[in-house]
Amino acid sequence: MQLISAVHLQPEEDGGAIVIDDRTLTAAYINKAAYVILQALHQPCTKEHLVVTLAEAANCDLEDAAAPVIKLIDELTELGWLSS
Numbered sequence: 001m002q003l004i005s006a007v008h009l010q011p012e013e014d015g016g017a018i019v020i021d022d023r024t025l026t027a028a029y030i031n032k033a034a035y036v037i038l039q040a041l042h043q044p045c046t047k048e049h050l051v052v053t054l055a056e057a058a059n060c061d062l063e064d065a066a067a068p069v070i071k072l073i074d075e076l077t078e079l080g081w082l083s084s
Contacts, residue, residue, distance in 0.1 A: 001073070001082045003041040011035070021081065033058060037072055041082070047073060 006022040015032035030038065036057040037050050045053075047069060055065035076082045 001041065001046070001084060002044045003038060003076075004081055004083050007038075007081050009035065009038055021079070033068060034072055037069060041076075
């Protein structure tokens with residue numbers, strides 16, 4: 001999976017970011033953990049890769065990182081922001 005090209009990230013000073021969808025001009029703030037995941041999604045990757053990426057960034061166990069990653073993937077899919 002990978003972010004579609006219409007989705008852009010603008011980093012914020014607190015470590016989060018503003019996500020902008022050029023197709024709809026929708027903008028949303030995301031926290032630092034979500035920003036780490038969305039940055040990784042600029043390249044094609046698997047759910048497993050995203051779990052490892054978040055676990056390393058948050059210094060937590062893979063089990064603790066899995067649920068937030070799965071939830072975010074579901075939300076991004078619902079928004080139409082991921083391509084296969």
